Amino acid sequence: MDLTFSESEEQFRSEVREWLTVNVPKPALPSGDTAPGFALHLEWERKLFDARYSVVSWPSDLGGRDATLWEWLIFEEEYWLANAPQRVTQNGIFLLAPTIFEFGTAEQQRRLLPKMASGEHTWCQGWSEPNAGSDLAGISSRAVRDASAGGWRLAGQKTWTTRGAFCTHLFGLFRTEPEAAASGSRPGRHHSMTYFLVELDQPGVTVRGVERLDGDLGFAEVFFDDVFVPDDMVLGGVNEGWSVAMATTGSERGLTLRSPGRFLATAQRLIELCKERIASGGARDQAVQDRIVQAWIDAEAYRWQTFGTVTRLVDGAKSGAESSMVKLFWSELDVRLQELALELLGPHAELIDGDFAHWMKAYEFALAGPIYAGTNEIQRNVVAERVLGLPRK
Amino acid sequence: MRFEFSQEQFQFRDAVRDVLAKTCQPGDVREAWNNQTGRAPSAWAALHDMGVLAMLAPTEAGGLGLTELDIVLILEETGRCALPEPIVETALIAAPEGWVNGTDSASVSLPESPFGVWTDTCASVVTLTADGVRVAPRESVRLTQRESVDGARRLFAIDMGSTAPIAPVTSTALAFRRGVLGTSAQLLGLADRMIEMTVDYVKEREQFGVKIGTFQAVKHHLANARTKLEFARPLTYRAAASLASRDALASQHVSMAKVQSSDAASLAARVALQCHGAIGYTTECDLHLFMKRSWALERAWGAANWHRRMIAQSLFERL
Numbered sequence: 001m002d003l004t005f006s007e008s009e010e011q012f013r014s015e016v017r018e019w020l021t022v023n024v025p026k027p028a029l030p031s032g033d034t035a036p037g038f039a040l041h042l043e044w045e046r047k048l049f050d051a052r053y054s055v056v057s058w059p060s061d062l063g064g065r066d067a068t069l070w071e072w073l074i075f076e077e078e079y080w081l082a083n084a085p086q087r088v089t090q091n092g093i094f095l096l097a098p099t100i101f102e103f104g105t106a107e108q109q110r111r112l113l114p115k116m117a118s119g120e121h122t123w124c125q126g127w128s129e130p131n132a133g134s135d136l137a138g139i140s141s142r143a144v145r146d147a148s149a150g151g152w153r154l155a156g157q158k159t160w161t162t163r164g165a166f167c168t169h170l171f172g173l174f175r176t177e178p179e180a181a182a183s184g185s186r187p188g189r190h191h192s193m194t195y196f197l198v199e200l201d202q203p204g205v206t207v208r209g210v211e212r213l214d215g216d217l218g219f220a221e222v223f224f225d226d227v228f229v230p231d232d233m234v235l236g237g238v239n240e241g242w243s244v245a246m247a248t249t250g251s252e253r254g255l256t257l258r259s260p261g262r263f264l265a266t267a268q269r270l271i272e273l274c275k276e277r278i279a280s281g282g283a284r285d286q287a288v289q290d291r292i293v294q295a296w297i298d299a300e301a302y303r304w305q306t307f308g309t310v311t312r313l314v315d316g317a318k319s320g321a322e323s324s325m326v327k328l329f330w331s332e333l334d335v336r337l338q339e340l341a342l343e344l345l346g347p348h349a350e351l352i353d354g355d356f357a358h359w360m361k362a363y364e365f366a367l368a369g370p371i372y373a374g375t376n377e378i379q380r381n382v383v384a385e386r387v388l389g390l391p392r393k
Numbered sequence: 394m395r396f397e398f399s400q401e402q403f404q405f406r407d408a409v410r411d412v413l414a415k416t417c418q419p420g421d422v423r424e425a426w427n428n429q430t431g432r433a434p435s436a437w438a439a440l441h442d443m444g445v446l447a448m449l450a451p452t453e454a455g456g457l458g459l460t461e462l463d464i465v466l467i468l469e470e471t472g473r474c475a476l477p478e479p480i481v482e483t484a485l486i487a488a489p490e491g492w493v494n495g496t497d498s499a500s501v502s503l504p505e506s507p508f509g510v511w512t513d514t515c516a517s518v519v520t521l522t523a524d525g526v527r528v529a530p531r532e533s534v535r536l537t538q539r540e541s542v543d544g545a546r547r548l549f550a551i552d553m554g555s556t557a558p559i560a561p562v563t564s565t566a567l568a569f570r571r572g573v574l575g576t577s578a579q580l581l582g583l584a585d586r587m588i589e590m591t592v593d594y595v596k597e598r599e600q601f602g603v604k605i606g607t608f609q610a611v612k613h614h615l616a617n618a619r620t621k622l623e624f625a626r627p628l629t630y631r632a633a634a635s636l637a638s639r640d641a642l643a644s645q646h647v648s649m650a651k652v653q654s655s656d657a658a659s660l661a662a663r664v665a666l667q668c669h670g671a672i673g674y675t676t677e678c679d680l681h682l683f684m685k686r687s688w689a690l691e692r693a694w695g696a697a698n699w700h701r702r703m704i705a706q707s708l709f710e711r712l
């Protein structure tokens with residue numbers, strides 16, 4: 001056991017902190033889930049990229065700085081503590097990139113990753129369809145081989161595509177052997193999908209923005225009508241899309257998408273809010289204060305659980321079904337943190353103008369956590385079956 | 394002991410439910426989000442025509458001379474349809490005191506609920522403070538508009554200027570208790586509606602080749618929400634009876650009602666959203682109209698924690 005960061009890690013932390021202190025936009029940017037807000041966030045992404053902070057853990061020739069996992073964690077802690085903008089590029093850099101590193105050819109990596117790092121390409125995730133949410137293997141959007149053109153033709157519809165209305169590219173699963181799927185057998189359903197990378201600005205693609213709970217156009221429906229995708233935009237093998245996609249869902253649930261730094265920072269801000277409310281004449285509410293303490297403890301627990309996971313990953317282990325527990329934990333912690341802020345605000349909680357508006361917005365976003373990245377009901381099934389070894393139904 | 398409403402009370406509730414089912418549909422609530430006033434005028438007119446607005450007004454003043462116990466089920470219905478109207482402020486607080494009559498409406502603010510709702514289109518503005526009740530015509534007060542997460546709720550910070558208190562502190566207390574009771578009743582209706590919508594949805598939506606309502610996880614969520622509601626309703630009904638009979642502990646009883654109904658609505662909203670999945674996370678789905686009203690009302694007229702502290706004071710004082 002050694003519970004200290006090395007000198008060079010501490011050095012990295014202070015560099016990051018200094019840079020963020022100078023550069024984080026103030027006042028905070030408008031929501032990145034609106035067209036004008038998205039554009040401003042891209043400017044910020046560009047600034048991060050120019051300072052080589054957009055993808056610290058990537059190799060330097062692809063736009064990163066070869067940071068270790070530990071340094072990446074430190075970066076995240078500092079990023080959220082500095083109240084820096086949400087990452088509108090996150091679905092690319094946190095969800096797609098790990099898959100490209102694992103399954104992409106060297107050529108694909110060189111062609112796709114630097115543009116992702118700079119924000120020139122922005123990626124959205126095309127998994128869900130109207131009839132395939134939790135049951136992702138139930139997708140029906142399909143791709144038909146066009147051998148003479150050297151590629152595939154896509155047809156169908158994706159939905160709930162986060163920031164699909166603003167992104168340049170989509171990664172998603174499409175059915176490449178509809179007959180196998182129709183047989184209904186499990187292997188049939190799972191071995192007939194392929195992972196495609198699709199440019200959205202082309203004939204046959206129609207994107208309709210859909211308002212999320214907070215009124216932003218953060219969702220999209222994406223329709224495909226005879227959309228051409230060249231062979232070099234297939235990720236992994238044809239008909240192997242399911243295993244390619246599943247290999248990295250751990251990233252979404254576990255470490256990368258929602259690192260502990262976020263929740264540590266929110267817990268800190270919640271404590272500040274509580275102190276401010278008392279200082280400005282609010283009643284001291286021991287019951288709420290106790291729950292804030294518990295939420296802060298939980299954020300620390302997530303941090304230390306992560307330190308264990310990172311140690312094992314650095315030692316060469318693979319992440320497994322434990323990531324489902326991580327997803328359950330952070331998503332429910334986030335709801336509690338934001339709910340506590342609303343409790344502190346009392347009748348001011350409903351305001352969406354003025355100084356406290358961001359808390360209601362953050363509460364609304366936290367409520368989505370138990371739904372996206374695999375619902376918490378599904379995660380509980382995974383924990384029961386794959387961590388505890390309980391029999392499947 | 395007989396803890397049940399009368400046949401007449403149920404019948405009137407059903408009649409109001411029928412009328413609101415026609416005049417305050419989700420489309421009408423959406424309309425209120427987008428219109429000038431945030432209100433649903435045809436529902437308001439219908440409630441006036443049925444005598445609801447004047448239920449508690451004395452008969453001498455042309456009212457029905459009824460009590461909180463007679464109106465509590467009606468208020469629950471106004472929650473069930475997320476009625477965007479100041480029904481609690483008007484029918485339960487202002488009309489019984491003669492501060493408004495006819496189709497006129499009232500807006501009320503107080504330290505625990507510092508914003509009036511729909512104030513700019515109300516005839517009378519009422520504030521409740523420790524030194525008494527102030528009532529003024531809308532034209533004589535200064536309003537500053539604020540924005541609520543519930544787009545139908547038009548919020549205003551109210552400046553009463555030099556208006557002097559007209560009523561003694563005892564009527565402040567009564568007005569406050571009535572407001573808390575009415576809000577609790579609306580929260581029950583909201584919770585019930587969100588559970589009902591979700592039950593309907595999970596019987597339709599299929600994943601993995603079956604209705605999602607067949608999954609035990611989904612069933613348990615909904616059963617928990619329904620159970621919470623089951624143990625919120627009786628306390629609101631009991632508080633209504635306590636107010637009607639001017640029970641000495643009425644203050645504690647309305648606080649208990651508000652705690653329980655706020656928590657029941659909060660859980661119902663959470664469960665409803667979770668069982669809907671992403672579709673519930675859009676403004677295209679009606680659920681958000683009910684969820685956002687719940688979030689606002691849970692914390693209006695004293696949030697659950699505030700009322701727990703009030704109850705704690707009285708409980709531990711008497712030890």
Ligand SMILES: Cc1cc2nc3c(=O)[nH]c(=O)nc-3n(C[C@H](O)[C@H](O)[C@H](O)COP(=O)(O)OP(=O)(O)OC[C@H]3O[C@@H](n4cnc5c(N)ncnc54)[C@H](O)[C@@H]3O)c2cc1C
Nearest residue numbers: 125127128133134160162368372375377608667668670671
């Ligand atoms: C904010 C947000 C952003 C999103 N972004 C994206 C995106 O960028 N790209 C994308 O592809 N998708 C995205 N999604 C969609 C997300 O992946 C789906 O919402 C999720 O997979 C659940 O599917 P569903 O919404 O269809 O719900 P359903 O699958 O219909 O589930 C409804 C309810 O039934 C329960 N249920 C379903 N099956 C079972 C079971 N077997 N056992 C127990 N309970 C079950 C669920 O847990 C849930 O409570 C996003 C969703 C949200 C809320």
